[in-house]
Amino acid sequence: MPGTLAEWLEHLETQHPVGIDMGLVRVAEVARRMDLLERPIAKHVIMVAGTNGKGSTLAMMDAVARAHGWRSGTYTSPHLVRYNERVTVNGQLASDAQLIEGFERVEKARLQAPSVSLTYFEAGTLCALWCLCQEKLDLALLEVGLGGRLDAVNIIEPDVSIVTTVALDHADYLGTDVEQIGREKAGIFRPLKPAVLGSNSLPVSVPDTAIAMAAPVYKLDVGFWHSAGVKAPGDLTTPWCWHGITVDGDTVSLDALPDPGLPIDNAATALQALALVGVTFDTRLCAEAFRGLIVAGRMQWVGQWCLDVGHNPHAARYVARRLPAPPEGGRQWALIGMLQDKDADGVIDALLPRVTDWVCVTLDGERGRSANELAERIERKGGTVRGLAASPVEGVEIIGGALQRDDRVLAMGSFKTVAALLEHSLPQA
Secondary structure (H helix, E strand, O other), rough: OOOHHHHHHHHHHOOOOOOOOOOOOHHHHHHOOOOOOOOOOEEEEEEOOOOOOHHHHHHHHHHHHHHHOOOEEEEEOOOOHHHHHHEEEOEEEOHHHHHHHHHHHHHHOOOOOOOOOOOOOHHHHHHHHHHHHHHOEEEEEEEEEEEEEOOHHHHOOOOOOEEEOOOOOOOOHHHHOOHHHHHHHHHHHHOOOOOOEEOOOOOOHHHHHHHHHOOOOEEEEEOOOEOOOOOOOOOOOOEEEEEEEEEOOOOOEEEEEEOOOOOHHHHHHHHHHHOOOOOOHHHHHHHHHOOOOOOOOEEEEEEEEEEEEOHHHHHHHHHHHHHOOOOOOOOOOEEEEEEEEOOOOHHHHHHOOOEEEEEEEEOOOOOOOOOOHHHHHHHOOOOOEEEEOHHHHHHHHHHHHOOEEEEEOEEEEHHHHHHHOOOOOOOOO
């Protein structure tokens, strides 16, 4: 068997003929052999699906739950810098040793006769579930990787299921019909278990799926909502208030919450889901959790640089709305690198009104898109491309050589783009 975590990850990449093979039969069989389906992996389980907003919603649930003394564990994907980011317990990354033991358990179960072939993601999901199962958690927070109904995470029975948003993405696997995509994501709902809908513009198929299985529906702006709070003198941020429903059906409100720097719709959704698993909120503890929250790669500021993993038009439009204008006379740069299966034109269209200068970077791998192709698309739309780079790091060097004190830089388009920058020192003027 492999020895180090790096060797295990390399081993897993070669064990299945295709990288994505959606379906639950194989992964559920190995989970059964690992005794992961016989008992809950935590006292409470919340599962999160959606096109955008999964990671930030999950991060806010984790922060608020831990602030209230709950022992919380998370499984998310993909990671940015270290694979260990995918599994956390009480805010701490899983160790190499924990993950290696998890992968050993997966491999032993997989090889029982008859042997079962697993994708990299399926093996990683089983490893994560095993790691979380060892921790005697009050709450397990599970992020769906792709789709919902046929995603490996969906072998687990959640107490509450969330769909954040539905938009076009992963068209090669989910198609281009948003109603069908909605049905796939709503496949994580369970009969008689709460379904939390984190957007007021979801396809009809999402609530219809919940209603068909008699899942109680809690919808943004209907079952729960948020409103603007009153600014204190000199306060530069806008506080907000949350109004929702407890697990006992009582109404509850939290006032004067700080802006977490993430979508407030997602924050409100996070609170509603936590209320439904029994968290009794203390406004002060919620405020502390939101105030201290930093989610890597989600509107993350590093000096003059804003890093965001958004890679579809829906995410790009959110970033464009939230991005502050640079000081007067400053330029708004964009360093962009995208994969071939993403809607580059839609992302460019969303950012074009806010960006003055573009630098396009090539992402490697079979799904990588070239800087030349991105530049051609931007220039056809009237954008100004200042440089082409063979990698995100080379793109940083191009911008670093021209960056002025009042300039700002947005880097986005892919997890791969942001991950490369997080491992690199970003120049500041």
